Amino acid sequence: MYTAADLRKGLKITIDNEPYIITHFDFAKPGKGQALYRTKMKNMMTGTTLERTYRSGETFEPAHLEDRKMQYLYKEDDHYCFMDNTTFEQVHVSEDAMGDAKNYLIDNLPVDVLLFREKAIGVEVPNFVNLRVTETLPWVKGDTSGSDSKPATVETGYVLRVPPFIEEGELIVIDTRTGEYSTRVKG
């Protein structure tokens, strides 16, 4: 059981027996007033969206999803294909259901495919993934300000801010929960 205080982006809950994922979350508390937990969420089966505001003390059932260890194979049209390494069964997940996970998919990446009533409706990637920088501006030598960042494109096409000393071809660690640069892979 979750309470309103557990609500955050990415949490999966059950409403009317269907799984929903929180896509936007905002904690609000008007001066001297009560805490309000404002959410936007998406039905993981139908893709329809919902806006709801909750108060302290309200409780939620977690979404009852089966997760199965698989690895990423390839993308075809607007579907992503994954394979179960023990049964060799393959499943397809729609681009819409992938959410931010699609930013981190490289060949053979181990993921958890989420199933509801045997239908694949989402994918969870590891908290940290290593991706290679394919495009970024060179570091201007002598700039030691340390407070700057620059855009970089990684091998999946995802663009994020990185420190100025990161160069093309380097492997970096990205925190998939925030989508942000975490550190560089040494060596």
Added chain:
Amino acid sequence: MAGNWALSGRRQALERRGAIFDNIRAFFRERGYLEVETPFRIPAPAPEANIDAIPASGWFLHTSPELCMKRMLAAGYQRIFQICRCWRAGERGVRHLSEFTMLEWYRAGTDYLGLMDETEELLRAVAGAACLRYRGCSIDLSQPSERLSVAEAFARFSTTTPEAALADGSFDEVMVERIEPNLGIGRPTFLYDYPACCGALARLKPGNPNLAERFELYLGGLEIANAFSELTDPEEQRARFLAEAAQRAQNAKLPYPAVDKFLDALKDLPDSAGIALGLDRLVMVLLDAQSIDEVVAFTTEEL
């Protein structure tokens, strides 16, 4: 190259934050205010229905320095200010940190209207520009601020009234969803004259006991400060605290011990007004930061 990129990347924000704090202290010193410090760990906070203190070795971390500062006011300190950390349980979001920095100041011989003027002057003194840009909207500080009563705000931005919203329990939702996003756009907004039940430590408006002399300052939709003309009647304050404590009990919230020393001191409290201003949020607006995380050295999660 520093290893903690997130922390070293905040250098510019933290340097500007430090300069803003310097300007605030200079502003108050020039006006004859004494900077004071009061204990963070206290036997009991004011019993407010919706503010939860964090227990600390049998006592509590203060949620605001209000009680101690008003005892100083009652003891004859006429102009005092404090910049300190405060703690509120369970408050975390892009505009909230459970541990945050508050600026509070109290002044004898004035009321909430006098504090509105002074707050406006403080904004001009620390902004460093006549016009701010925050989240894509401009906030002009060179003109007088907007002053909007809560009743006017409900009439303008919602389809209900404060009384009806309080009766059906939707007051806070209407505030957050309909009203707040429209406040402090183009120029600062002082939202004032709250329903009496929304100001547990505020004086009621002479001639209209349905309203509390309380205001909130908004910049770019963001709530920055809360102020009121101080309630100086110990018996009425005791009754209000009992009502707030009853509401806490009804919501199964932690009960607090009585604050008798504070109530005893109230009989000596001069006519006065006080204000609590969230400094992290003010820095957010001045730096056009999207999240409170950008303007502090460490968030709780980074410890």
